[in-house]
Amino acid sequence: FTSMFQSIAGNAIIEKSDLQPALKALKDRLMTKNVAEEIAEKLCESVAASLEGKKLGSFTRISSTVQTAMEEALLRILTPKRSIDILREVHAAKEHGKPYVIVFVGVNGVGKSTNLAKVAYWLLQHNISVMLAACDTFRSGAVEQLRTHARRLQIPIFEKGYEKDPAVVAREAIQEASRNKSDVVLVDTAGRMQDNEPLMRALSKLINLNSPDLVLFVGEALVGNDAVDQLSKFNQKLADLSTVPNARLIDGILLTKFDTIDDKVGAALSMVYISGAPVMFVGCGQSYTDLKKLNVKSIVKTLLK
Amino acid sequence: MVLAQLGGSISRALQQMSNATIIDEKVLSECLNEISRALLQADVQFKLVRDMQANIKRIVNLDDLAAGHNKRRIIQQAIFNELCKMLDPGKPSFTPKKGKTSVIMFVGLQGSGKTTTCTKYAYYHQKKGWKPALVCADTFRAGAFDQLKQNATKAKIPFYGSYTESDPVKIAVEGVETFKKENCDLIIVDTSGRHKQEAALFEEMRQVSEATKPDLVIFVMDSSIGQAAFDQAQAFKQSVAVGAVIVTKMDGHAKGGGALSAVAATKSPVIFIGTGEHIDEFEVFDVKPFVSRLLGMGDWSGFMDK
Ligand SMILES: Nc1nc2c(ncn2[C@@H]2O[C@H](COP(=O)(O)OP(=O)(O)OP(=O)(O)O)[C@@H](O)[C@H]2O)c(=O)[nH]1
Ligand SMILES: Nc1nc2c(ncn2[C@@H]2O[C@H](COP(=O)(O)OP(=O)(O)OP(=O)(O)O)[C@@H](O)[C@H]2O)c(=O)[nH]1
Ligand SMILES: [Mg+2]
Ligand SMILES: [Mg+2]
Numbered sequence A: 001f002t003s004m005f006q007s008i009a010g011n012a013i014i015e016k017s018d019l020q021p022a023l024k025a026l027k028d029r030l031m032t033k034n035v036a037e038e039i040a041e042k043l044c045e046s047v048a049a050s051l052e053g054k055k056l057g058s059f060t061r062i063s064s065t066v067q068t069a070m071e072e073a074l075l076r077i078l079t080p081k082r083s084i085d086i087l088r089e090v091h092a093a094k095e096h097g098k099p100y101v102i103v104f105v106g107v108n109g110v111g112k113s114t115n116l117a118k119v120a121y122w123l124l125q126h127n128i129s130v131m132l133a134a135c136d137t138f139r140s141g142a143v144e145q146l147r148t149h150a151r152r153l154q155i156p157i158f159e160k161g162y163e164k165d166p167a168v169v170a171r172e173a174i175q176e177a178s179r180n181k182s183d184v185v186l187v188d189t190a191g192r193m194q195d196n197e198p199l200m201r202a203l204s205k206l207i208n209l210n211s212p213d214l215v216l217f218v219g220e221a222l223v224g225n226d227a228v229d230q231l232s233k234f235n236q237k238l239a240d241l242s243t244v245p246n247a248r249l250i251d252g253i254l255l256t257k258f259d260t261i262d263d264k265v266g267a268a269l270s271m272v273y274i275s276g277a278p279v280m281f282v283g284c285g286q287s288y289t290d291l292k293k294l295n296v297k298s299i300v301k302t303l304l305k
Numbered sequence B: 001m002v003l004a005q006l007g008g009s010i011s012r013a014l015q016q017m018s019n020a021t022i023i024d025e026k027v028l029s030e031c032l033n034e035i036s037r038a039l040l041q042a043d044v045q046f047k048l049v050r051d052m053q054a055n056i057k058r059i060v061n062l063d064d065l066a067a068g069h070n071k072r073r074i075i076q077q078a079i080f081n082e083l084c085k086m087l088d089p090g091k092p093s094f095t096p097k098k099g100k101t102s103v104i105m106f107v108g109l110q111g112s113g114k115t116t117t118c119t120k121y122a123y124y125h126q127k128k129g130w131k132p133a134l135v136c137a138d139t140f141r142a143g144a145f146d147q148l149k150q151n152a153t154k155a156k157i158p159f160y161g162s163y164t165e166s167d168p169v170k171i172a173v174e175g176v177e178t179f180k181k182e183n184c185d186l187i188i189v190d191t192s193g194r195h196k197q198e199a200a201l202f203e204e205m206r207q208v209s210e211a212t213k214p215d216l217v218i219f220v221m222d223s224s225i226g227q228a229a230f231d232q233a234q235a236f237k238q239s240v241a242v243g244a245v246i247v248t249k250m251d252g253h254a255k256g257g258g259a260l261s262a263v264a265a266t267k268s269p270v271i272f273i274g275t276g277e278h279i280d281e282f283e284v285f286d287v288k289p290f291v292s293r294l295l296g297m298g299d300w301s302g303f304m305d306k
Helices: A002-009 A016-032 A037-051 A062-078 A086-095 A112-125 A142-153 A166-180 A197-210 A226-240 A266-275 A296-304 B003-019 B025-041 B046-060 B071-087 B114-127 B144-155 B168-181 B199-212 B229-239 B257-266 B287-296 B298-305
Strands: A100-105 A130-135 A184-189 A214-220 A252-256 A279-283 B102-108 B132-137 B186-191 B216-222 B242-248 B270-274 B282-284
Touching: A016 A037, A016 A062, A016 A266, A016 A296, A016 B046, A037 A062, A037 A266, A037 B025, A062 A266, A062 A296, A086 A100, A100 A112, A100 A197, A112 A130, A112 A142, A112 A184, A112 A252, A112 A279, A130 A142, A130 A166, A142 B144, A166 A184, A166 A197, A184 A197, A197 A226, A214 A226, A214 A266, A226 A266, A252 A266, A266 A279, A266 A296, B003 B025, B003 B071, B025 B046, B025 B071, B025 B257, B046 B071, B046 B257, B071 B257, B102 B114, B102 B199, B114 B132, B114 B144, B114 B186, B114 B216, B114 B242, B114 B270, B114 B282, B132 B144, B132 B168, B168 B186, B168 B199, B186 B199, B199 B229, B216 B229, B216 B257, B229 B242, B229 B257, B242 B257, B257 B270
Parallel strands: A100 A184, A100 A214, A130 A184, A214 A252, A252 A279, B102 B186, B102 B216, B132 B186, B216 B242, B242 B270
Antiparallel strands: B270 B282
């Protein structure tokens, strides 16, 4: 009874129980937008913690207060803390006379090879010379797939066929790029499940041996709750299985198949939240020009709609 | 199998309810919330979960239950029935017969595992004495024909495809005709990945289906798919006569709840699961024994016998 009077008068102290219904509705909305359950829950908890004990402004409703706090939290999470300017870094590497190396990693079938080709196209648009390294030496057709892209883009490809050690193929590719003065080497790797220890070890070896300039995690916007596990395990395994003191982890995310999910954009949030890595590119189709930058504001708007 | 973990969470929620002395609205809600949470963590579609929750509440209707009724028993039965409904579409899929020509068409989203699974499916039957053959009607993806060709060659399965022809309908028809003449009894047509947002891709799939008249269309889905699963699966079903589902990449960590959504959306059973990249990492999936194992044994046996 009293609380009703207070809320009309404004300046009521917000208690946890006041927040529950609005937060529950918000959590449900986030989950329908394909945010992982664990992440939706954590976000709601942190919004609750930030509001509890605060005064409710005059004539404001709990639900809109919660909405505003969530919007701020989402913007904060999705806005990159580290910004990586690939083009600038490429030019810097070039001045040191070294090729800039990007390794594409991720689970099976998410779009690593296709989006690697899109990144190649994007670099070519900026007058940067590119070489592809066919380091998926396992999956049938993987080498031919990359060769097809190299031919269409008219760029060189370094390949050693199948069943070779991908770490060694990558090293030879980088050496070749130094010789032929390519500005950038894009290294394709085989898809692997984050729980597959031998394959994760092989990936760690490839990264240790070649110290790439950028490790790009490729994840698909279609993925549900597994997004959290994929990102955290790739980072964890790269750290645990590394044989060098300063293990390299995921530097950035390439989010693919954004054209297949309508408004269910939650995977972007799950991936960034769990890894802290920025979304550097968004793949939104199957042709070379379908590569974009993430629009943080529009993601936040869609998530809360 | 990971879906089985779901059984554990559900059993625990029911157990907690059984420990409560009186079952009122609050206890029931808590139990249903726990079950819903487990389903959502496994990527079952939000709406399906909410509907299930509402159905159970309606069926159970605590106020109507006379004092003499065993509330727990009724609640447990309602949950059991709703889960069965979700997992089991109620009718078996078309089963090809050895020695009699069947055409099987594989469809699905990009990268879901169609090409890999086509070969697994062919190999599985070949080992049982069938004469399978593979047709590559994916003229879009770079390296698609090489992929199928290399897989088929390793498994010693005849294949058909082209590096130059760009019309998938033409290749599909030629391939199917060729293998019919060769008396193959299982002609498998692999198609490009596609999604509902691009109408032209769906139209192409419809045309391949119309031209080859498959006996069975299999929807291949990645076990890690989230909330988009239902809408995509339903759109495929609306364009071609999907009759069965195969869930791939079950060797990963994903709980595969999208499969439940796909079953609901296509009203078709899951017939196989993929459990690895290798050709023999493929298991038969039988809905009925699975449901009864999930719900009828272990922790569940208690309430089944009550
Ligand atoms: N709709 C859509 N499809 C995409 C996108 N990116 C990639 N694809 C498709 O996804 C499928 C798989 O792409 P790949 O590049 O072969 O994936 P991958 O991660 O290299 O696969 P593996 O090497 O086998 O692990 C192909 O059919 C691509 O055309 C995208 O942004 N949108
Ligand atoms: N770990 C694992 N990987 C799988 C499984 N099934 C398929 N894959 C992998 O998933 C990736 C994509 O498989 P494909 O068969 O090329 O998928 P697709 O649906 O034909 O792809 P598009 O033709 O581009 O649409 C490949 O790397 C496969 O090796 C599985 O059961 N487990
Ligand atoms: Mg690849
Ligand atoms: Mg394919």
